[in-house]
Amino acid sequence: MGLLRLAMLPKVQLVFVLLFGITMLLIENQIQRLDQSRAKLERTIARHEVTEVQLHHSEDGGGRELPPLPANDDMVIIYNRVPKTASTSFTNIAYDLCGKNRFHVLHINTTKNNPVMSLQDQVRFVRNVTTWREMKPGFYHGHVAYLDFSKYGVKGKPMYINVVRDPIERLVSYYYFLRFGDDYRPGLKRRKQGDKKTFDECVSSGGSDCAPEKLWMQIPFFCGHHSECWNAGSRWALEQAKYNLLNEYLLVGVTEELEDFIMILEATLPRFFKGATDLYRTGKKSHLRKTTEKKTPTKETIAKLQQSNIWKIENEFYEFALEHFQFVRAHALREKDGQLYALAQNFFYEKIYPKAN
Numbered sequence: 001m002g003l004l005r006l007a008m009l010p011k012v013q014l015v016f017v018l019l020f021g022i023t024m025l026l027i028e029n030q031i032q033r034l035d036q037s038r039a040k041l042e043r044t045i046a047r048h049e050v051t052e053v054q055l056h057h058s059e060d061g062g063g064r065e066l067p068p069l070p071a072n073d074d075m076v077i078i079y080n081r082v083p084k085t086a087s088t089s090f091t092n093i094a095y096d097l098c099g100k101n102r103f104h105v106l107h108i109n110t111t112k113n114n115p116v117m118s119l120q121d122q123v124r125f126v127r128n129v130t131t132w133r134e135m136k137p138g139f140y141h142g143h144v145a146y147l148d149f150s151k152y153g154v155k156g157k158p159m160y161i162n163v164v165r166d167p168i169e170r171l172v173s174y175y176y177f178l179r180f181g182d183d184y185r186p187g188l189k190r191r192k193q194g195d196k197k198t199f200d201e202c203v204s205s206g207g208s209d210c211a212p213e214k215l216w217m218q219i220p221f222f223c224g225h226h227s228e229c230w231n232a233g234s235r236w237a238l239e240q241a242k243y244n245l246l247n248e249y250l251l252v253g254v255t256e257e258l259e260d261f262i263m264i265l266e267a268t269l270p271r272f273f274k275g276a277t278d279l280y281r282t283g284k285k286s287h288l289r290k291t292t293e294k295k296t297p298t299k300e301t302i303a304k305l306q307q308s309n310i311w312k313i314e315n316e317f318y319e320f321a322l323e324h325f326q327f328v329r330a331h332a333l334r335e336k337d338g339q340l341y342a343l344a345q346n347f348f349y350e351k352i353y354p355k356a357n
Contacts, residue, residue: 076158079141084173085165108142126152146224165255167314176294212308267342
């Protein structure tokens, strides 16, 4: 009888393990369904809010033009953030400041984080941003490619800002982020969770997640919604991205010098960013998001990626952005006793005619 019990014990354990495994699968499946339902509900609520605002605006206006908002309250900033460039760290500062400085922060949440909008969504987005008075002044942020508002026949254009990062460092960070996540939401299951292959091993074996094509990210985000922008290695896209950076963006910083970027923004746009520098230096949220389990690639891995024409073009854009940011910084900040400070106004008016009586 005792031997029979011993013989049966492994079977009982096996059944228990199988039941436990099935239960966990059912729970995980239910969690995924709940996440999908929540996302769908959020999108529905967002569409309803936009519709209500547009209807309210139409009814109140009655075809009449509403009085203009004060200059500071009509401002709109769009931060079309590139993934893994410290964008969450910077955006958290905007969320911390919006109540105190009295502006609105809105996340542009596109389906599957697709940075390219359909033509109809482009029109909707432009119309929302320019006419949504209740959300002005507004700070919009999201993983969306640059959109030229002037081609849609609307009055006024938003101010664009952005941050770029060394292309290989950005890709390495993104590679490990997909596998191990970060300290922002440590419990969230990532798409490549369970894949223990290092970035070096990926490059050595020619893996798709570390292919040179994955470096093609910052140029298309600045280039925009043209099809050529998304052709990896396109020099036309590079030149368009450079043009937009110089002519359509108020300021583009670099991840490696994020504090200087924030300091210049605070001096330039205090309506939004007053107090941002101190918050970045002392706040708990500003340095919140860091990719875990990240391993620095070897010199051989870096050298192999640098042989790619795609890296050469992406790096040319990064170096271009870095040089321009350093030029802007040299004319905006000064160092004294080891501390940077923003320059005060250095121009004034004289010889004003006709003379006042």
